[in-house]
Amino acid sequence: MVSQLSFLSVFTIFTFLIAPTIAQQCYGLDGSTLDSSYAPCNPNAKHSGCCATKRTNGSPDICLDNGLCMATNNEQLGMIWQSGCTDKTGQDVACPKMCPDATTDFNGSNPVVAWQVQTCDYGRYCCRAAGDRRSCCGNSSAPEIITDSVGSLLLETTTADTTPSTNKLPHAAASAVSTGKPFEITAVPTGDSCKKERQKIAIVGGTVGGLFGLTVLALVSAIYWMHKRERRQRRLKEHYETQFSQTNAYRKALASTAVSMRTSTSLEEFRPKSSGVVQQ
Incomplete structure (x- = not known):
């Protein structure tokens, strides 16, 4: 009897553990x-x-x-x-x-x-x-x-x-x-809400893209303007240098002419003057 009870107890515990x-x-x-x-x-x-x-x-x-x-x-x-x-x-x-x-x-x-x-x-x-x-x-x-x-x-x-x-x-x-x-x-x-969010993102993206495009355009314009100004200044410099060199050459020519004229005048002063008497 005791053995049967023990067996039933073990079986019950085993079933309780295995069933889950x-x-x-x-x-x-x-x-x-x-x-x-x-x-x-x-x-x-x-x-x-x-x-x-x-x-x-x-x-x-x-x-x-x-x-x-x-x-x-x-x-x-x-x-x-x-x-x-x-x-x-x-x-x-x-x-x-x-x-x-x-x-x-x-x-x-x-x-x-x-x-x-x-x-x-x-x-x-x-x-x-x-x-x-x-x-x-x-x-x-x-x-x-x-x-x-x-x-x-x-x-x-x-x-x-x-x-x-x-x-x-x-x-x-x-x-x-x-x-x-x-x-x-x-x-x-989602759905309409996502569409609205996408529209907002598109607007923001368009705004950012527009600002970026304007920035790039302004930068390109500034570079072009600086390049154009530099080229103009370079041309003015070349023109000035050309004019300056021509002016210097002209001045040198004038100076050389003046020296020649002064030299000629000095030689004329040292030439003997005629007495006005005609020899027979």
């Missing part, structure tokens, strides 16, 4: 088994959404409180994903359900492994299948989401405060936050 481990297997939205880089966001729960938090060949994902994932790996930085759940059917309440009809793509036919939650406009999102490069925004058959928030980041706290808090971030890019508490990811203004 078995429940921690992650599955894609199509029911396929995900690799070991995926782990449950809440390992203590019976079922939980899964993210690639164990990725070793790149930056790991960050879990959101609703089971979605934020990618931090290279070109996918900041993207929101609905990757899967520990419930193979995906029907458990703990499984992420941001994207409706999570077992098909937005054409309603082929099963998908994961969804990417794409931002379309402020508070408006859509779902497209993983690996699909087409934008799902404006696609009437794509799953659409209207919400002010797509979730809160779940980061391990390193402070003495163990009470979770939720703080709104101004934009969906929350990768720079490192305080270790949940942060709400709010909608990012």
Whole structure:
């Protein structure tokens, strides 16, 4: 009897320890088994959404409180994903359900492994299948989401405060936050807002470009004017030197003529004058 009780106790403890481990297997939205880089966001729960938090060949994902994932790996930085759940059917309440009809793509036919939650406009999102490069925004058959928030980041706290808090971030890019508490990811203004921002950027860029063009034009004009003035001054100098040399030559000629005239006058003075008597 004692042996049976001991066996039952050991079996109960073994089952208690092993059962959570078995429940921690992650599955894609199509029911396929995900690799070991995926782990449950809440390992203590019976079922939980899964993210690639164990990725070793790149930056790991960050879990959101609703089971979605934020990618931090290279070109996918900041993207929101609905990757899967520990419930193979995906029907458990703990499984992420941001994207409706999570077992098909937005054409309603082929099963998908994961969804990417794409931002379309402020508070408006859509779902497209993983690996699909087409934008799902404006696609009437794509799953659409209207919400002010797509979730809160779940980061391990390193402070003495163990009470979770939720703080709104101004934009969906929350990768720079490192305080270790949940942060709400709010909608990012896009669409018309982005058009207005682009218009502002274009106006500023045009203004800066215009000022730069005027500056270059003024600089070129100044260089041309300086070159023209230098050339004019050089010509004036050459003309002055020519005139000066000609004047000096003229002065020398006058001086030489004057000397010759004075010499001739002096010789005339020393010549004997005639007496006026004519010899027979």
